Amino acid sequence: MEHNTAINAVANYTMTKFLISIIGPTAIGKTALSIKLAQHFNTEIISADSRQFYKEMQIGTAAPSKEELAAAKHHFIHHKTIKDNYNVGAFEKDALHILETLFIAKNVVIMVGGSGLYVDAVTKGLDEFPEVDKNIREDLNKQLREHGISVLQAQLKQLDIQSFNAIAIDNPHRVIRALEICIGSGKPYSSFLNKGKEKRNFKTITVGLTADRKIIYNRINQRVDLMMEAGLLNEVKNLVSEQSLNALNTVGYKELFNYFNGEWTLDFAILEIKKNTRRFAKRQLTWFKKNKTTLWFDYTTDVNGIITSLEKEIA
Structure with a gap:
């Protein structure tokens, strides 16, 4: 009932309400762009990164820094603990509720994240599946x-x-x-998939950031090194006793658990983080490229050029 109420409330809006969804592979610069767009449009940011929800996972999820969080108001950053049973259905309901509130005063809201299923849950709605044994x-x-x-x-x-x-x-x-x-x-x-979903009565404009694969992979490798320098090893060490939780079954954590469990050397674990993150980025691009209406930009594109394209879409 609450889910339907949120959907119906959003349905009351006219098509002058816009959700700008920023997508792209990990380490491409989505967070920085989202903040610049939020400041330009004087609005707020919804995070659709399913691992940045958890307050215990800050370094390994590349969550926004304190300075970035202060630069624009964010929703769904560190609002859960790894022990919470939080899934995409709950996120869809919560995100629609936030949009309902934000769209009362704002015509544009920014959403950013690399979790394709969570992005689609907000922009398109979830698929319905049959009950199984x-x-x-x-x-x-x-x-x-x-x-x-x-x-x-x-x-x-x-x-x-x-x-x-x-x-x-x-x-x-x-x-x-x-x-x-x-x-x-x-x-x-x-x-x-993609059948019988609820229609959204706000318009989504999807902005994608991309680069040559070699550049993406180099940026990923550099980010992993920076995470290790920032204290990822100690962050994971403090979570070893909880390693069986689903929230922690993610790249950057499971590899270091293998190190702490005595299965891998630290150097090998770091190489595996880089390799698995590169594989994840490849899957992200496969998912995101299914959307043929995405406005793709090279990651080096000046933000003013992106803003110009967005304002044309909004107009």
């Missing part, structure tokens, strides 16, 4: 514990190659979710 998930979790994620990845590749290529394939929660739908319904998980 809960024993399927229990069996898949058992397979994960006994055989590891590679067995589940291979199964998903066989049942639904489209989902295999699109989702965060290293995230067991996402893989199991897709597999349980495939097995329980007898249809590919991807076949249920």
Whole structure:
């Protein structure tokens, strides 16, 4: 009921309300651009980065600094703990509620984040899936514990190659979710996507930042080095006792858990963080390029040029 109320409230707006959604691979400069746009349009920022929600994960998620948070008001940064059961459905409801409030006084709101599913939840709405036997998930979790994620990845590749290529394939929660739908319904998980969603009565303008792949990868490598210098190792050390939590099953944390568990050397763990972050960036671009209306800009583009393009769209 609350979810529908939020959607209906947003539906009361005219199409003069605009959500500017900033997307792109990790380490490309989305945060800096979002702040400049928020200052230009005198508005606020919604974060759609699913790991920046958690207050215990600051360095490894490249969350905005204190100075950046002070430069423009942000929502959904460090508002949860890693023990909270917070998912994309809850985020969609909460984000729509914030938009309902912000659009009363503002015609433009900024959203920024690299979590494609969370971005789409706000801009397009979530997909509806059939109910499936809960024993399927229990069996898949058992397979994960006994055989590891590679067995589940291979199964998903066989049942639904489209989902295999699109989702965060290293995230067991996402893989199991897709597999349980495939097995329980007898249809590919991807076949249920983009159907029968609630329409948004605000207009989304999507701005994408990009660069040559070599540049993206170099920026990622540099960011990981800066995170280590900023104290990522100590941040992860303080979370070792909680490493089984889903929120911590993410790049930058799981690799260092392997170091603290005595499985890897520190140098190897850092190399794996860089490699897995590069793979994540590749998946981000695959996801984001599905949106054919995105206004893509090279990451070096002057902000005034981006603002000019946005004002034309708004006009």
